[in-house]
Amino acid sequence: MLKTFKTGGVHPPENKLSSKAGIASLPLPKTVVIPLSQHLGVPSKAIVCKGDIVKTGQLIAQSEGFVSANIHSPVSGVVTKIDKTPDTGGYKKDAIFIDVQGDEWIETIDRSTELNKTINLTQGEIVKKIAEFGIVGLGGATFPAHVKASVPKGKTAEYLIINGVECEPYLTSDHALMLEKAEEICVGIEIMKKAIGVSKAIIGIENNKPDAIDTMKRASTGYQGTSVQALKVKYPQGGEKQLIKAILNREVPSGGLPIDIGAVVFNVGSIFAVYEAIQKNKPLFERVVTVTGKEIAKPSNFKVRIGTPISYLIDLAGGMPENTGKIIYGGPMMGKAAINTEIPVVKGCSGILLVSSGESCRKAIEPCMRCSKCVSACPMGLEPYLLAVLGEKSMFDRLEAEKVMDCIECGSCSYTCPSGRPLLDYIRYGKTNVGKIIRARK
Amino acid sequence: MDKLITVSPSPHVHSGQSVSKLMYWVIIAMLPAFAVSVYFFGIGAIYLTLLSVASCVFFEYIIQKYLLKTPVRTSDGSAIVTGMLLAFNLPSGLPPFIVIVGALVAIGIGKMTFGGLGNNPFNPALVGRVFLLLSFPTRMTKYPVAEGFGTPMIIPSEALDASTGATPLGIIKEGIKSGDGIGQILQSEGLSYTDLFTGNIGGSLGEIAASALLIGFAILLIKKVITWHIPVSVMGTVLIFTGILWLFGFEGHQIVLDRTGISLPLLQYTDKNTLELVPFHMADPLFHLLTGGLILGAVFMATDYVTSPMTSKGQLIFGVGIGIITVLIRVFGAYPEGVSFAILIMNGFTPLINRYVKPRRFGKI
Ligand code: SF4
Ligand code: SF4
Numbered sequence: 179m180l181k182t183f184k185t186g187g188v189h190p191p192e193n194k195l196s197s198k199a200g201i202a203s204l205p206l207p208k209t210v211v212i213p214l215s216q217h218l219g220v221p222s223k224a225i226v227c228k229g230d231i232v233k234t235g236q237l238i239a240q241s242e243g244f245v246s247a248n249i250h251s252p253v254s255g256v257v258t259k260i261d262k263t264p265d266t267g268g269y270k271k272d273a274i275f276i277d278v279q280g281d282e283w284i285e286t287i288d289r290s291t292e293l294n295k296t297i298n299l300t301q302g303e304i305v306k307k308i309a310e311f312g313i314v315g316l317g318g319a320t321f322p323a324h325v326k327a328s329v330p331k332g333k334t335a336e337y338l339i340i341n342g343v344e345c346e347p348y349l350t351s352d353h354a355l356m357l358e359k360a361e362e363i364c365v366g367i368e369i370m371k372k373a374i375g376v377s378k379a380i381i382g383i384e385n386n387k388p389d390a391i392d393t394m395k396r397a398s399t400g401y402q403g404t405s406v407q408a409l410k411v412k413y414p415q416g417g418e419k420q421l422i423k424a425i426l427n428r429e430v431p432s433g434g435l436p437i438d439i440g441a442v443v444f445n446v447g448s449i450f451a452v453y454e455a456i457q458k459n460k461p462l463f464e465r466v467v468t469v470t471g472k473e474i475a476k477p478s479n480f481k482v483r484i485g486t487p488i489s490y491l492i493d494l495a496g497g498m499p500e501n502t503g504k505i506i507y508g509g510p511m512m513g514k515a516a517i518n519t520e521i522p523v524v525k526g527c528s529g530i531l532l533v534s535s536g537e538s539c540r541k542a543i544e545p546c547m548r549c550s551k552c553v554s555a556c557p558m559g560l561e562p563y564l565l566a567v568l569g570e571k572s573m574f575d576r577l578e579a580e581k582v583m584d585c586i587e588c589g590s591c592s593y594t595c596p597s598g599r600p601l602l603d604y605i606r607y608g609k610t611n612v613g614k615i616i617r618a619r620k
Numbered sequence: 621m622d623k624l625i626t627v628s629p630s631p632h633v634h635s636g637q638s639v640s641k642l643m644y645w646v647i648i649a650m651l652p653a654f655a656v657s658v659y660f661f662g663i664g665a666i667y668l669t670l671l672s673v674a675s676c677v678f679f680e681y682i683i684q685k686y687l688l689k690t691p692v693r694t695s696d697g698s699a700i701v702t703g704m705l706l707a708f709n710l711p712s713g714l715p716p717f718i719v720i721v722g723a724l725v726a727i728g729i730g731k732m733t734f735g736g737l738g739n740n741p742f743n744p745a746l747v748g749r750v751f752l753l754l755s756f757p758t759r760m761t762k763y764p765v766a767e768g769f770g771t772p773m774i775i776p777s778e779a780l781d782a783s784t785g786a787t788p789l790g791i792i793k794e795g796i797k798s799g800d801g802i803g804q805i806l807q808s809e810g811l812s813y814t815d816l817f818t819g820n821i822g823g824s825l826g827e828i829a830a831s832a833l834l835i836g837f838a839i840l841l842i843k844k845v846i847t848w849h850i851p852v853s854v855m856g857t858v859l860i861f862t863g864i865l866w867l868f869g870f871e872g873h874q875i876v877l878d879r880t881g882i883s884l885p886l887l888q889y890t891d892k893n894t895l896e897l898v899p900f901h902m903a904d905p906l907f908h909l910l911t912g913g914l915i916l917g918a919v920f921m922a923t924d925y926v927t928s929p930m931t932s933k934g935q936l937i938f939g940v941g942i943g944i945i946t947v948l949i950r951v952f953g954a955y956p957e958g959v960s961f962a963i964l965i966m967n968g969f970t971p972l973i974n975r976y977v978k979p980r981r982f983g984k985i
Contacts, residue, residue, distance in 0.1 A: 185982050190633055429982060431983045431984075433985075434985075502623075502625065504625055506632055510631065510632045512631070515626065515629075515630075516627070531632075537633075538626040540628065544639050544696065545739075547738045547925050548925050549642070549925040550925070550929075551637070553979060554847070554932075556979075558983075559981040559984075560979070561931075561979065589631030590631075592631050593631045594635050596635075596638050596641070596642055
């Protein structure tokens with residue numbers, strides 16, 4: 179039986195152009211730029227200097243606190259500088275620049291492709307190694323994985339939920355990974371089950387990917403307690419809260435975390451990274467990235483080293499189409515518009531989407547006609563039209579009372595609004611300010 | 621990179637839905653009822669609708685361009701919808717100036733004084749209609765006898781009585797005053813349910829054919845212009861409420877208004893100590909559903925985006941309110957028909973409903 183979440187949701191055209199493309203490997207770029215802030219939390223601290231020779235997989239930046247993550251060199255070569263580089267939005271952030279020379283990996287990494295099923299580490303050792311190997315949530319939120327895998331005292335996890343939903347239009351990196359690495363993902367799930375101490379794992383996949391559902395079902399048959407749940411297509415089902423609601427019919431309380439209702443959610447990409455880290459001693463320094471767009475010659479899924487400039491990927495996918503009007507880092511619903519093509523791929527980058535100039539402009543803004551379509555679309559049961567008005571007027575007290583902090587910034591409201599109102603822009607503004615007020619109160 | 625690219629916050633895609641598309645679907649959904657009105661009232665129906673639409677669009681244009689000096693938004697189609705709805709609520713045969721006054725009140729007072737689309741508290745077409753009803757009570761309640769293309773386009777005041785009749789609800793209200801039973805009245809007027817369903821009855825342009833209006837409802841639902849909540853709660857409430865009254869107060873009985881208030885006929889059956897007799901008529905629920913513009917109101921007027929509540933829960937409360945007020949006016953009030961007033965009254969409650977009825981928040985603790 180197909181499941182889905184109840185409140186709100188929209189159906190943007192799927193446009194999964196690269197779903198049959200497989201995962202292609204790439205020649206290495208000449209230089210890579212590795213930002214020190216690739217995860218949610220405190221930026222890491224560089225432990226290499228200009229002129230240092232590094233190997234692929236070597237630790238180059240250390241985590242600064244519990245909610246932070248290690249960063250490893252994705253290539254071998256020479257550190258040319260540690261300097262500021264613009265992030266997707268153009269803000270300058272610290273990064274390590276490396277000139278690529280050959281591809282020499284550190285010896286500890288097991289480069290064989292053999293499936294290794296035996297899990298030798300204990301629960302504590304697994305969590306420690308996940309932290310050491312710099313694994314973060316690869317679905318986009320980039321929350322450090324070891325934090326999620328450490329169940330806080332007083333709480334118990336009941337279910338491990340694996341997010342194979344990939345509800346963002348266009349993106350297919352998780353899809354491709356499930357088709358090609360199903361066995362490894364299943365072992366990764368076993369590892370994670372052990373880490374958080376649960377016996378049941380459910381993989382959620384939307385039924386627009388029947389091949390992935392079949393593959394994962396077949397691969398998981400040998401594993402007790404692991405099952406696949408097919409889901410009805412609806413955006414934003416890949417949102418943690420919506421996914422748990424769809425699969426377990428439980429709601430994460432407002433302001434709470436999935437663990438409050440006994441669930442821990444990991445994306446399939448993160449689970450695969452966990453497998454590689456624990457079984458193959460491989461730190462997180464590469465990931466699958468979809469490069470796509472209606473005009474692009476070869477929509478593809480690439481296995482990409484972190485730090486590779488996106489222009490390099492675009493060239494390999496057939497070059498930048500003439501009429502490109504917007505470069506989106508991520509999917510069309512929640513991705514960020516990039517300021518240029520020199521920004522590098524980071525751990526949280528699941529795709530690069532090129533949009534033609536015709537489609538890249540927003541429609542004209544008309545007055546709100548109170549059609550309530552945004553209210554019906556909101557998966558969090560909020561009233562976007564109201565939040566937007568309150569945001570516009572900077573009425574932060576009312577915004578807080580109307581639960582603006584529950585907004586997951588999924589964009590369903592702006593997507594739906596017939597009047598083309600930039601609802602989420604105003605809501606984000608309100609959210610940022612209410613967040614500041616709440617933090618100041620503490 | 622030497623060309624300019626757009627950088628804006630997410631989301632980067634849009635559903636493609638727009639105000640004008642939605643409005644044009646509302647217009648399309650009204651076409652079946654319009655076709656029926658042309659069939660029964662001939663050229664008069666076309667004249668009335670075109671004049672009303674043209675006046676509404678004209679007034680909106682003039683007011684936006686020259687009075688308010690705001691961007692002209694007549695192309696969004698909302699003035700056309702108001703014009704059609706106003707025409708649908710008028711009897712055929714009205715002289716042009718009444719229609720034009722109605723359009724001016726609808727657009728000028730009903731919509732523009734509040735700041736245009738999205739800000740008006742009351743349904744503009746109904747504001748226009750009620751204004752006309754109060755200003756021209758006779759003209760507004762005389763409905764031409766349908767003769768297809770033989771129906772006169774404009775009925776001069778002298779000929780009013782000869783060529784017009786009343787609506788089924790009006791007929792019943794009058795009939796009961798003279799003491800007849802419902803069955804008797806319907807029979808003597810030759811009214812059948814088939815007539816009610818196909819529109820072969822007296823009434824305003826758009827209210828007569830239940831079947832055509834229901835087709836329009838289906839179109840609105842399929843194209844996701846509206847949800848079921850308001851129409852179904854309005855119609856459901858009227859069915860249930862009139863059903864209860866019908867079961868208790870079978871035809872011919874009277875409600876007795878005595879010093880202690882209203883008592884139902886089954887409990888007290890006397891006219892000794894009465895202060896005043898209020899004729900109590902109770903046609904069956906289906907009759908109430910199919911007459912008096914109930915479906916027109918429930919499907920096209922009460923669902924007006926601007927003046928109805930934002931949440932499904934709020935919309936259900938709104939619909940039930942309209943249903944109850946409609947029945948109260950029809951059964952106990954002086955007017956035979958109550959849908960317009962009921963919608964306007966509930967329009968007044970909409971801000972209150974929006975303030976207090978919130979959607980179910982996800983993860984509410
Ligand atoms: S962006 Fe926020 S307000 Fe808008 S639909 Fe998503 S959760 Fe609701
Ligand atoms: S969808 Fe747009 S027009 Fe409709 S109520 Fe929401 S903000 Fe207003």
